Amino acid sequence: MPNYGQYSLPPNKHGLLSISTPQLLLHQHPPRPLSNPAQAPEAAACHVDSGAGAKRVRERSGASMKRKLEWYDLVALGVGGMLGAGVFVTTGDVARDISGPAVFVSYFVAGVSALLSSLCYTEFSVHIPVAGGAFSYLRVTFGEFVGYFGGANLVMEYVLSNAAVARSFTEYLAGAFGSNKPNSWRIEVDGLAKGYNALDLPAVFLILLLTLCLCHSTKESSLLNLVMTVFHLLFFGFIIVAGFWNGSPKNLKEPHGLAPFGVRGVLDGAAIVYFSYIGYDSVSTMAEEIRNPTKSLPIGIAGSVLIVSVLYSLMALALCSMIPYNEISENAPFSSAFEKKVGWKWASNVVGAGASMGIVASLLVAMLGQARYLCVIARARLMPSCLAKVHPSTGTPTNATIFLGLCTAAVALFTDLEIVLEMISIGTLLVFYLVANALIYHRYVNLGANRPLPVLLFLLLLTSTSLGFSLTWKLNGKQWWVLALFGGTSILITILFHCAVPCYRHPSSEWSVPLMPWPAAASVFLNVFLITSLKKKSFLRFGLWSAVIILFYVLYGVHSTYYAEEVEMGNEIGGGIPTTTSQEQPKIDV
Template sequence: MSSSLFRKKSLDKITADAAAGISDSHSSGLKKVLGVKDLTFMGIAAVIGAGIFSTIGSAAYNGGPGIAILFVITAITCGFSALCYAEFASRIPISGSAYTYAYVSFGEVVAWIIGWALILEYAIGNIVVAISWSGYFNNLLEGFHIHLPGWLATNASNAQLGYEEAVKALAAGEAPETMTKHAKLGYDAIMNAPMIGTWKVILNVPAFFIVMLITWLAYIGIKESKRSTNIMVIFKLAVIVGIIIVGFFYVDTTNWTPFLPNGFGGVLAGVSAVFYAYIGFDAISTTAEECKDPQRDLPKGMMYSLLICTVLYILVALVLTGMVHYSELKVDDPLAYVFDKLNMNKIGYLISVSAVVATTSVLLVFQMGQPRIWMSMSRDGLLPKKFAQVHPKYQTPSFSTIVTGLLVGIPSLFISSGFMTDLTSIGTLFAFVLVCFGVLVLPKIAEGAGRKGFKLPYINGKFIIPAIVLLITFLFRSRINDAFLNIGNEGSQEILFLIFMVIALVTAFYSFIRSYSFIPVAGALCCLYLMIEIPAISWLWFFGWMALGLIIYFFYGKNKSKLAQS
């Protein structure tokens, strides 16, 4: 039983098939058109989106100017993971991202679990991005004096919250024109929505529209998607660089004092918001079969995009907190807000345009990534053959692309982003952890074997990892002691913390015994810590999602698997 659950793909066979133009015993059928520049642009397209245009504000509000330090810390954490992804991408030049990497490292059931978890990052994450796009798009329309009815521009949950806010404002004697946009939209939606029986028809039509448009782009071909992505990236990079240059002329350095107004704890309070700003660089690993030279180009594309985004994030954080006091930045559109406050409304409007472009490019990259993971799972027999179908004309995974469009588009009509941001982060971090640990169990390549492409630098973690874990244990001794003394009364969050400490200590022990490489172990432990800081309610939903996935695997994938039949 256990041997069938953990049966692995042969790394040698995958590499040989890829070299012969075959992917998992199927002709790939995908166009090889992507180079280093295209992959770097795709990485930037995926990373720079809603994060830099919205979540950076709440992070700066908590941490002040010191939020720049958190961007460096998070970039190092993601950098460890990116190096591990690069090692796998160099060794396994086929589509599938962390799913395929887990199949080689840990076996089939873990590969299925991670493939199922990645749906949270690519599909569920795109619902959040589509809803964010809708908000920016509505702001743009209002700039042209075009007003969509409220019931066509939001979802029922947000409309109700806005309506309640508006009712309180009106009861307090506030004039309607001075209410927030959120309150105005919610009030309009609730008061004017048509009825079907007892149901008020409130739908986020712009979110659905952009998902369908992006799905069509992803359907008709990678070359067309590549061109669109590159154009959008050039535009938003030009706008962000312009913001940085113009903004520095309006920086008041007294706003940078104190640099850590709420201490380092305040900086760490922005962890989830800042990590969300980095999600996406791994998406380009799903396009391996469309790369001209994946073993050389994928690692470069990931690292270049991560480096460029980090530099831009740090500079934007410093400009934002220098132009206005950090306490003013708890807004949905911080970049536009600071320029509007300084009466530069045209720049604020240009930022709104850029935000629409930025979120559009994120949608495009993720709508391309999800179908390729399903295609890989289908080739392995874990999903029906239809998911591996490649369009004869467009040479894209056509059926998987349509299913992805519907999976993202339909929920975006009805639901609010809410906790889905946390679900997206937990699924992504879970993938990062398994990729980092997976590098440790990859077979060693013999010296002089003529290996091509990127090679992960080996730094002996025999003493470094145990020393770091012992230091963490010492620094968190009070929290560990309190958690143990009150374990029966503790919330789920502290239990997650204790589990993390156990995993860290076990990992440190094995690092000492087996001289594990420092980079993958550090990446895995950093990502694990970020995971336990995500609210416990999101963990419950995550476990529920995983349970559903395992039911599908045991009733379908386990018996239909290509490895089972061979």
Template sequence: MLKKLFRSKSLESLQAQADEPKHQLKKNLSTFDLTMFGIGAIIGAGIFSSIGTAAAGNLADGRWPAGPALVISILLVAVGCGFTALAYAELASMIPVSGSAYTYAFATMGELMAWIIGWDLLLEYAVSNVAVAISWGDYARSFLANVMHIRIPGWLAMDPRSALALVPGTPPATVARKLEVLAQARAGHLDGASFFANWDVLRDAPLVHGFPFTMNLLAVVITVVITYLVYLGIKESARANAVMVVVKVAILLAVVAIGFRFVNPGNWHPFAPHGFKGIQAGAAIIFFAFIGFDAVSTTAEECRDPGRSLPRGILFSLGICTAIYALVALVVTGMLKYTQLAGKADPLAYIFTHNNMNAVAGVISFGAVIATTAALLVYQVGQPRIFMAMSRDGLLGPWFGKVSASHRTPANATFLTGLLVAVPAALLNIDEVVELTNIGTLFAFSVVCGAVMILRLRRPEAPRRFRMPWIFVLAPAGILACIWIARGLPAVTWIRFVVWLAIGLVIYFAYGQRNSVLQTGTEEP
């Protein structure tokens, strides 16, 4: 039994499987396209929203402020991600197959670990895209209201849990109790504002059997639009992404250029108000802003020259984004005391509004909308290709691997990913998904660092267009960096992660293990 669980696939069989006509995708992507995809994925909601939380912290939740030393947090995360990026670059040049870390795990650690990573990658791509879609909805609503003067009703812009949130200091209440008070308040017998933090939303929301109907409509709309674009074709997606990347990078560089004129060096003192523990806490939060460079590897089968372009796209995008992030962090903490960023969902726009530059703040809000749109696009490209790779191996049904005859994209998996993002984005709170995404990604990064060492020992003769330098130093350092960042996450996140993996194992033993191509004999082990 154990031998079956740890059967691996050869590099040759993985490549042959991808080359089958029924599985082939269009090979349209260049190094430029891949670099743009990487930047598009990395620069998303994270830098526009989490940079304030990372700098100011939240001591009530056990998060120590990084303060101006956030720039150190960023550089440390970049170094840790850099180790992993080198591992991805070598593996992608060796195994130019869609599936990313899932495929690399199958080639080195066997079927069970491949399934675990494939299930885990749902956290990085589909689940993280829920957070990105929610952020997009928030930024788009703000932009429409403040710049376009178009008002979206509150009940069409908020998830049910947030809508029913209580006023701070109010004793906890069950859902039944909340609905009871809501009914009384709607009837005019109580002051709803004294009980519900978002009474203005609940007051106008339609009721379904006494329950207020609220949803994040804009998050659903953008998910549907992006999903259809991804279905149309990889080149169409690449062109749209490139335009959005140019816009958002230009806006962030403008933030730096304009903001440096208003920097007060006194705001950088004390530089690290809570020492290294603050820097570590900041790293754990800002890590979400670095997720995405690995998504480049999911497009391996659509590259013209994957051995050359994939490593360059991964490393170029990470390097460019690190430089931009560091400059933005210095400006943000230099323009305003870090303590004033606490609780600010749009810190970049806030600091310019604080300095009476409302027009610049409006442009930044537009940039946030563009940034989250591009990130949403790249993640929607990545997840279907992982589903497709798992389907080829029999771990998911053949329905997941169906390729559109006209567009040569994984059609069913693309539309399923859209559904998996749109529904939770309409109904969930962003805080419920961000940290789960972080720990899932850190786990995948650790596995990739282990996989590159295994293949260097097991298949030293295999062609490698890119070789990770000092592999037996940097790959373990990448694993240790992931562990260090993960230690900054709350205990409840670890518990949720274990539960998530347990659910995945149930599905594997109920379906995947029984239908694996290695089990059914449709492919030689």
């Protein structure tokens, strides 16, 4: 029996040590510290830090994705992904009942929160430029299970939110043609349960059409999005200019002042309108298709969030300057404001057409991102390997795109919009929260050089104080001394952490988040605050879905990844996998 140093264990049936093949490889070839951040993609792709390992993982897709995207493509993808129809519905409800004329401040606060989260995404995407987005960042930082848990939740929420967006497309398109009935273009079936009996064929057609487009070419899909986004920006510009032209500053003060519901109303409004910013994370999933990811990704992610923040705030301000907040329509705020103030009855048709175009652009970007998440999860052998395949001629993850397109179409066909909306958002906010934690851990921990305990303790205390502040705000916001206690404690522990714990990684050659750990800590605080603002049904859905994906991981993912590593690494060192003959090893599709 050969001697393996400190390990003196009997070999298993394949002639390898029973400590598992990956452990044997790590003992024979211990991982080297990353001297260059450019090596991070290799570490993200494979637990063993070797170029051969990363290449082997990418070969699971059968072909490489084609690098054709520029920075302006990413900006258009980010803007197109966020500028959906949500602003046309959410603004009226928040302005009338929650924030008042200060709804534009709510959009600004939500934009700051989104920007902080996007900065965390940006640093990871620059140093780990792989297609998996948050899944890859969490996997390389916290391990396989955390990455899988976050990635699976994101994929599920992509499917649900895309179905909701597609169904809203039918309503806005019907409005553009003069119909005021939401189900006028749907087929109602008496035999189905309420909430599932309005079949939405236009939504299904749109999803399948975009699925075919995304399978054909990423660059052409990006050009289509670029054209639609330009027209959508012109449409937003028309609303802003026309709104200010026909508005008056006195409407911002009457009848009860700028912030009739106080600071609480402004912050509660920010928690609601924040979901209009979700979509920028899709840009990070395009990392393997960008010509120069180091320079283009920061511009694409952070730039798109800044542009959308300005547009949303100006649109909300223009609306409230046109008409007093208590007269704003909750269902059609912009079109009704133009009709009441200016007498433009055709405004509802224009708003319907513009919103429909925005919906198509946001749906295109979201479907682009969801397929790449699933593709990289399948590369890691946590989903069936067929979903990891990339078409050799188009360079797109065709199988993942078709599979998720069919799932989205099935949900959009039957499920009512309100039912779908109650089930989304918590998974996305959870992933934003985890990515912010991961960035702090990534910057301050180097296993083998320092202990992770102080960093983990800081993250636990920060989360606890953030949760205490958020629950106090939600349950009894009048106890200001309790809010000050939790808020002050959060700031104090961040100061102590900043002064006492040295930062291990100081990225210099590529883009990085400045003033760490403050932006990431603020992102943790704000995401916890937003999570606690969600309804009970969101937490119920999250619990049920989490149970399903954990069960799938235990029954399939653990065994699949273990077997794949034994096959691949056994082949790498030779003799690790039983052979069919003494001359030839079996070819296994990994």
